[in-house]
Amino acid sequence: MNAIDTAIRAAAADIKLIGVTKAYDAQTVVIPPMDVELRAGEFTVVLGPSGCGKSTLLQMIAGLERVSDGKIMVGGREVQDLEPKRRGCAMVFQNYALYPHMTVFENMAYSLKVAGVRKAERAARVAAVARMLALSDYLTRKPGQLSGGQRQRVAIGRAIVREPNVLLFDEPLSNLDAQLRHDMRVELSELHRRIGATSIFVTHDQVEAMTLADRILILNKGRIEQFDTPKAIYHHPASVFVAKFIGAPPMNILPVTGDGSVLRLADGQIVAEARLTGSYQLGIRPEDIVVGIKADGHAVRAVLRFREDLGSHSVLAADLAGSVIRIATPFGADLINQSELFLNLPAARLHLFDAETGRAICGAFAAQ
């Protein structure tokens, strides 16, 4: 680890939001009061649909947007009224925002120059960061002479050269093609392991969320739906919203009714045993459904509509009790002429949600 790695690692800070609110007026409350704690050195991914407040949240932490109410603590220091440059946060944007007329070196050194860092130290710090990001050979080039991935690395370098306590990323990879996104994701993950700065990363991409995050924060209309590890979010979604947001294809949700001993689909077929009465939403992931061609146990009958062959596996879509259900299966070729499918929904893989609120109900099935 070189000097700059050590400096940044030492500076990682925890972040606490206490009742942080953003409202443009009484009708436009973008973030209702939010309380959340991010640990020092943690990599948090913020995931949510367009307009749910992800950028607003990041910009309030960075100081580019004022909070309407509440406190933001970074490393135990109250920062919500401080200027952006005094908060110890650095932000990387989707469009890189590099200065086109400056070289890579000048782009990375600029903020240090503004901060009054001496020339020799500026050169040393930029050289260290450039080495870390494999940019040493490009320092004299202008951004126009770089690939998308190299430009993105310059933008990251420019942010970390200031040795921030906190790194904020707003969809930094969304302008890149699929291969480059993948490569940058791996690099970012590696970079975080080395420097350990507390990082918040906004994305629409659930693969980025699952692979980069220590914890994923899922936002819905400015509210936290769930904040947990990728594993917990995938295996124990706290609501239908979360269940449908993670997974490709997403979790199937089927309306069911309980009579005290079994749960039935809308057409009366029995899907599971459970001592529940009333209406619920039953969830099952496409990859957890077991496909057969003969009825056995509690298998339910569905009618195959189409299948997509993705090479590594197939995704089937079938009509089941008035809903479309998606099934991911490593096979499928032998089912192509088979319009009638029998689907087993293993009890250990079922999720149950409240019919009204969509919140998860735990421990509903004996097998779990």
Ligand SMILES: Nc1ncnc2c1ncn2[C@@H]1O[C@H](COP(=O)(O)OP(=O)(O)OP(=O)(O)O)[C@@H](O)[C@H]1O
């Ligand atoms: N000046 C403003 N006045 C009123 N509403 C605003 C203003 N600026 C942003 N908003 C609203 O705040 C909400 C959150 O915006 P934000 O940019 O944080 O969303 P986002 O989650 O980052 O979305 P995206 O994924 O599209 O980038 C949006 O509904 C937006 O319309």
Ligand SMILES: [Mg+2]
């Ligand atoms: Mg945004």
